[in-house]
Amino acid sequence: MKKTTLLQRKLSFLLVFFVYQFAFSQSGSLTGKVTDAKGQPIIGANISVDSSSKATISDADGNYTIGGLTNGEVSVTASSIGYATQKNKVTISGATTLNFELAEEANALEEVVVTGVVNPRAKIKSSVSITTLDVKQVEQSAPRSTAEIFRTIPGIRSESSGGEGNANISVRGVPISSGGSKYLQLQEDGLPVLLFGDIAFATADIFTRFDRNIAKVEAIRGGSASVLSSNSPGGIINFISKTGKTEGGSMVTSFGLDYNDFRTDIEYGARIGDGLYFHAGGFYRTGEGVRSPGFSANNGGQFKMNITKEFESGSVTVYTKFLNDRAAAYMPMPVQVTGTNASPNWSSVRGYDATSGALQSVYLKHNVGLGPDGNVRRGDVADGMNPVSKTIGVSANFDLGEGWKVTNNGRFSSNSGQFIAPFPAEVASASTIANSFGAGSTLSYANNGAAFNTANGLVARIHMFDTQLNNFNNFMNDLRVTKKFDKVGVTAGYFKSIQNISMSWLWNSYLQEVSDNNPRLINVTDASGTLLSDNGLYAYGTPFWGNLARNYDTQHGVSAPYANITFDATDALSLEGGIRYDMGQVNGSFAGGTSSAFDINNDGSLSAPEQNVFAVNTTSTTAVDYDYDYVSYSIGANYLLDAQQSVFARYSKGASAKADRILFSGLDYLDGDKINSLDFLAQAEIGYKRKFAKGYVYATFFTSTTTEEGGYEATSNSIIENDYKSLGLEVESSYNVNEDLNLRGAFTYTKAEVTSGANNGNEPRRQPKMMYNFIPTYKFGKSDNTLGLSFIGQTKSYAQDNNELVMNGFVVVNGFVEFGITKGLSLNVAGNNLFNTLAITEAEEGSITDNTTNIVRARPLPGRSLSMALSYKF
Secondary structure, X not given: OHHHHHHHHHHHHHHHHHHHHHHHHOOEEEEEEEEOOOOOEOOOOEEEEOOOOOEEEOOOOOEEEEEEEOOEEEEEEEEOOOEOOEEEEEEEXXXXXXXXXXXXXXXXXHOEEOOOOOOOEEHHHOOOEEEEEEHHHHHHOOOOOXXXXXHHOOOEEEEOOOEOOOOEEEEOOOOOOOOOOOOEEEEEOOEEOOOXXXXXXXXXXXXXXXXXXXXEEEEEEOOOHHHHOOOOOOEEEEEEEOOOOOOEEEEEEEEEOOOOEEEEEEEXXXXXEOOEEEEEEEEEEEEOOOOOOOOOOEEEEEEEEEEEEEEOOEEEEEEEEEEEOOEOEOOOEEEEEEEOOOOEEEEEEOOEOOOOOOOOXXXXXXXXXXXXXXXXXXXXXXXXXXXXXXXXXXXEEEEEEOOEEEEEEEEEEEEEEEEEEEXXXXXXXXXXXXXXXXXXXEEEEOOOOOEOOOOOOEEEEEEEEEEEEEEOOEEEEEEEEEEEEOOXXXXXXXXXXXXXXXXXXXXXXXXXXXXXXXOOEEEEEOOOOOEOOEOOEEEXXXXXXXXXXXXXXXXXXXXXXXXXXXXXXXXXXXXXXXXXXXXXXXXXXXXXXXXXXXOOOOOOOOOOHHHOEEEEEEEEEEEEEEEEEEEEEEEEEEEEEEOOEEEEEEEEEEEEEOOHHHXXXXXXXXXXXXXXXXXXXXXXXXXXXXXXXXXXXXXXXXXXXXXXXXXEEOOOOEEEOXXXXXXXXXXXXXXXXXXOEEXXXXXXXXXXXXXXXXXXXXXXXXXXXXEEEEEEEEEOOOOOOEEEEEEEEEOOEEOOOOOOOEEOOEEEEEEEEEEEEEOOEEEEEEEEOOOOOOOEEEEOOOOOOOOOOEEEEXXXXXXXXXXXXXXXXX
């Protein structure tokens, strides 16, 4: 027994000794402070000890502490968004101090990019034209919608006048032939939001929301986009989410000062275990928005979350998104134009302010008719653009050793929703509209029966674009395997996607006065006294356009193997080339409409509109079953002139497949050889990149050739078919004049031309020769007080391809001022379109009658709006 007790004592002594030794060896700690060049603390900076899981963030005073370190030399990295990353070596010996002074990051060419490249690399070493915007840079341009963010990207033309979505987005003079972003792919974390960017009433930006979950936006023009994504020969805009690897979060509450809108955002991310971290956040908003629709047009929000587990040789991220948002869709509206086609004067119509008015009205809240199943249904105009998206995805990457690497990014999205908005098919005098129903017809207000007497004398023929987005589910998966052989890297990939497109067009026709204050509905009575309309509705359907009740039910599958080779020929010269083979399969059906008598309001009698109700004809469908394929390729080179500058060149060619816009064209949809399903785009570019101690400059000369085979545009009810060519120059730059003043800007010169058809030799519609932005920011007082302006403009362009009516050039001035109230808490006041400029981005009419007063249906940017936001970073 004594021997046992003695043995226990010896073992206890040894255990205590080893524990002491271990604790002593782990007793080192590191403390310090992270500041900027002016000595002000940087809150939320990420400090990590390399080759370990030890990391923390700086507190409200910029201080940090990391404990449990082994004594000896270690490398420590400090980073924060907007500042240059700094890495220092330090010898840990007990309590050790290491301070960091971070410089502001004006030199974006050192930033590592992941979009449009097979392996992440610095911009200065990449043979592509790419722009990166972080959250701070986005806020400096005071955007009111996701599409407005793109206006500061060189080469990108974003017509953001339609509201939160449904924007027309083009790149480098490549035309907007049918709406949306046909040649440019919107992505979230490396996968397309939708397989096609120009689906009618379901463009990719409708299902995309920018909030504080986003770490940065990367935009590539041309380059390798055609090889690394389907339907994206023009470029890629990629929204990259925060991961939580850098701990911290923010709360932001904003509201309109001169308009009714409220929004709150919250996000947070942190480590929750060894190599395990998460990020979660979202927003919710409600209010009318920057225009006056007469009801709460903005109502909804988004939630996103991801969790990442790091392993010794890689990581796995699981991510999810839930989006259910409502925002008004703004169609072209009445604008007065005088003067001549070549020198027009654009202004608001009497009684309708084009910078703040809306065609939506409290008098027209619902659209009732027959649904695709033949039953009575009611659409709520307040739904506007209402995307509903439920997403789950997994991204994994592993280093397999001996130069092998494998990555896979897969996502399933359940997408549906609604698009409903009033479109002015015609705006004319009351007498013109009345006589279209027969000589002697008269107009009266639907709400009180009084004779029409609106001061401007104008009436709008409204087609209610009521479109159900039944099923837009998709699956996307991108698998890549890379092998590195000394100076050569070979990547083989396989992209698979399935995209459903199921929607129903359930449109009706109304008459409405032209007013920016809840326009009233108009009834029409014929010469015999017979009422031809019911509460402003004169047709269940759109007879003015030959009726357009439609139903689409198609599924689009794409299988695309691709390969890419990189060759570091020397320390300065790198070469890259890639090829992709897209194979598409389309099947399903579509149906047009038919008319019948139907008692919609169930009152036992048939009103004039009910005697001819146009609805989807479910008994007569057209089968769809065809294939297509195309090859895309790209080759590029980058040469480092020295550590500060490089030049690059690239040629690429790819295609974009049509989806819904090819249907209802009278083609043989059972034979892919007889269908004009593809449009092709080829681009060549030569670029120069230069970094300075306080900034950078990036210039790219480009040319492009587009071969189109025609696509349907709903707003003009026509097939647009043209070929195009363009050449131009993109320049972007940023420069820190001193510690307080930064100047950032970009411009794009484009000379574009239609090269086929009746408009051969003309400029493509809505394409200005020059687009530009200039964004100066100035820090004053303390480093957390900032004043900024943004000047975003373009030169004149033509309304349509016939090159008659000119849309004047414009510059929109935005501004913001941010005050630091206390540690982590700031107040921001922002103004958009401060001078209330009437900026026209598109027009339906291609010409006017010179030297008379004309009414043109055009889509202007919203006018002046002021907002305030209270932000807390933690």
